Amino acid sequence: MDLVDRVSSGQGDFVLFAITPPRQSTPADRLPQIAQATIDRLTHLDLDGLVLYDIDDESSRNPVERPFPFSPTVDPSEYRAHHLQPWRTPVIVYRAVGKYRREDLRTWISEQDPLHTLTVLVGAASSGAAPAVSLAGAQAMRAELNPDLLLGGVAIPERHSRRENEHLRLIAKQQAGCRFFVTQVVYDLNAAKNLVSDYRYECESRGLNTVPIVFTFAACGSMKALAFLRWLGVDVPRWIENDLRHATNPLATSLEQAATAAVELIDYCRRLGVPFGLNVESVSIRREEIEASVELAAQLGAHLRK
Amino acid sequence: MDLVDRVSSGQGDFVLFAITPPRQSTPADRLPQIAQATIDRLTHLDLDGLVLYDIDDESSRNPVERPFPFSPTVDPSEYRAHHLQPWRTPVIVYRAVGKYRREDLRTWISEQDPLHTLTVLVGAASSGAAPAVSLAGAQAMRAELNPDLLLGGVAIPERHSRRENEHLRLIAKQQAGCRFFVTQVVYDLNAAKNLVSDYRYECESRGLNTVPIVFTFAACGSMKALAFLRWLGVDVPRWIENDLRHATNPLATSLEQAATAAVELIDYCRRLGVPFGLNVESVSIRREEIEASVELAAQLGAHLRK
Numbered sequence: 001m002d003l004v005d006r007v008s009s010g011q012g013d014f015v016l017f018a019i020t021p022p023r024q025s026t027p028a029d030r031l032p033q034i035a036q037a038t039i040d041r042l043t044h045l046d047l048d049g050l051v052l053y054d055i056d057d058e059s060s061r062n063p064v065e066r067p068f069p070f071s072p073t074v075d076p077s078e079y080r081a082h083h084l085q086p087w088r089t090p091v092i093v094y095r096a097v098g099k100y101r102r103e104d105l106r107t108w109i110s111e112q113d114p115l116h117t118l119t120v121l122v123g124a125a126s127s128g129a130a131p132a133v134s135l136a137g138a139q140a141m142r143a144e145l146n147p148d149l150l151l152g153g154v155a156i157p158e159r160h161s162r163r164e165n166e167h168l169r170l171i172a173k174q175q176a177g178c179r180f181f182v183t184q185v186v187y188d189l190n191a192a193k194n195l196v197s198d199y200r201y202e203c204e205s206r207g208l209n210t211v212p213i214v215f216t217f218a219a220c221g222s223m224k225a226l227a228f229l230r231w232l233g234v235d236v237p238r239w240i241e242n243d244l245r246h247a248t249n250p251l252a253t254s255l256e257q258a259a260t261a262a263v264e265l266i267d268y269c270r271r272l273g274v275p276f277g278l279n280v281e282s283v284s285i286r287r288e289e290i291e292a293s294v295e296l297a298a299q300l301g302a303h304l305r306k
Numbered sequence: 307m308d309l310v311d312r313v314s315s316g317q318g319d320f321v322l323f324a325i326t327p328p329r330q331s332t333p334a335d336r337l338p339q340i341a342q343a344t345i346d347r348l349t350h351l352d353l354d355g356l357v358l359y360d361i362d363d364e365s366s367r368n369p370v371e372r373p374f375p376f377s378p379t380v381d382p383s384e385y386r387a388h389h390l391q392p393w394r395t396p397v398i399v400y401r402a403v404g405k406y407r408r409e410d411l412r413t414w415i416s417e418q419d420p421l422h423t424l425t426v427l428v429g430a431a432s433s434g435a436a437p438a439v440s441l442a443g444a445q446a447m448r449a450e451l452n453p454d455l456l457l458g459g460v461a462i463p464e465r466h467s468r469r470e471n472e473h474l475r476l477i478a479k480q481q482a483g484c485r486f487f488v489t490q491v492v493y494d495l496n497a498a499k500n501l502v503s504d505y506r507y508e509c510e511s512r513g514l515n516t517v518p519i520v521f522t523f524a525a526c527g528s529m530k531a532l533a534f535l536r537w538l539g540v541d542v543p544r545w546i547e548n549d550l551r552h553a554t555n556p557l558a559t560s561l562e563q564a565a566t567a568a569v570e571l572i573d574y575c576r577r578l579g580v581p582f583g584l585n586v587e588s589v590s591i592r593r594e595e596i597e598a599s600v601e602l603a604a605q606l607g608a609h610l611r612k
Contacts, residue, residue: 164544188496189495189496190494190495190496190543190545193543193545194543194544194545196545197544197545197548197549198544198545198548201548201552237496237499237500238470238500238503238504239496239499239500239502239503239504239574242503242504242507243503243578246507260573264570267566268545
């Protein structure tokens, strides 16, 4: 069963790998090489799908200086169309809806082939911004223009820790058409479990089916990458930071931490009967960090299939 | 190596079972039977030691009504002397120092045989109380009167979550003579790991040895017992409460949760090189809850020795 079939039928147990398209400043003749290197790295992994992030300048949501400067990236959909054609499995293309004009978003949604593409629509980062299209508007467009296009939403366990209502937001998104959710990088397992648990029991009490929640993991090899994750709003427990700070090989330590956390969440979701997927990303563009994330995806895929 | 040797040499990997002596209101002729039932239950477990709690009325520290009414219990040391003589391994006897007159505490400390007894001295629950003997005073007594008597202190991961200085308190207690620490029931693994991690790296930076941290677990089969744990200051994550609330067999679910959490902490402490022990208690006096805790201790002992 491929990713589209699984999500359509509410089943989880899939593994994804997420990439951010190259920067717009990348020389055009380098793009095919970069894409080919990505495909070469990932092709042996037996992934169920690829995730293409759509990066927006989120500095409006955090007054603290961004640890890595923002740099606009190539449009994920164009990058895929021009350079990732050899990739064989379905692709989940993110759309930061606040970046687009209404007509462009309508066209893009209409043109997607639901057998090979899924999308995650992401609202504007700051509530202060007034985008041309709201998240609700974009969700309604999909329902109108391309109802078979599988829609996902973001799930933020950290928000659940602070407001205790993220499970209700997920259910509202589900009612707006979402058939799966994707988290940010997960470091705080309690927060993730609290969200899964509250979501599951709320669905049960309303007679709703649970849809797959895709948990994102990453191997993070430096304190700077960790600072960036925190800037993005990820709760990183102190013991994880300590382990990394004192590790002789932080990247290997981080890989082990992430694999352990993923296995624990897998066990938890299975016990609870909530469908789940796993998504692995690389936080930075350092070669070693990318390779460690590829290794993490390999380990998680092997664990899931054993 | 018995418990005294292990703690003396800073080694962990031991399993304890904690009991609260019967209520003072128990008819005197029932005490031998109760003690014998306890010994019968525990004797096949191959425990490294027994823990005898000394219960104080802690209602001064929490304005919320106590879920179970306070009821004074038989003095742990007398209960041991009169009814637990057949027990073969060392016993850790708690002393809530605020309950005792100075002379009585001096006498008790002087009389203990350090080959068979260890003690955990506990300060008064509320900072408002003015006890006859302070915790520091009691610690000094032990150093003066019976320096070979192994001294333990309480470790509270929840306090670390709020104040981030519990590792420094542990080190101060260590400098006052503590050779091991015992936690309350652990439900919040992140909090426990954060404390272990900060403690370990702080010891390293000061050139101190780490001493065994004993983590307490319990099988908790009812929402009322859970409410009592919360009243005592234990942080219980929402997912754990949800799992218990919706479980067809809450006690079996709780046992599984506790075993999973213990195994995770064991792995973590081993990875970090921090010596640890495990302590199992029963939160209530319901027979099924006691039996589930005995089963938990059996599982943890088997896991530790495999």
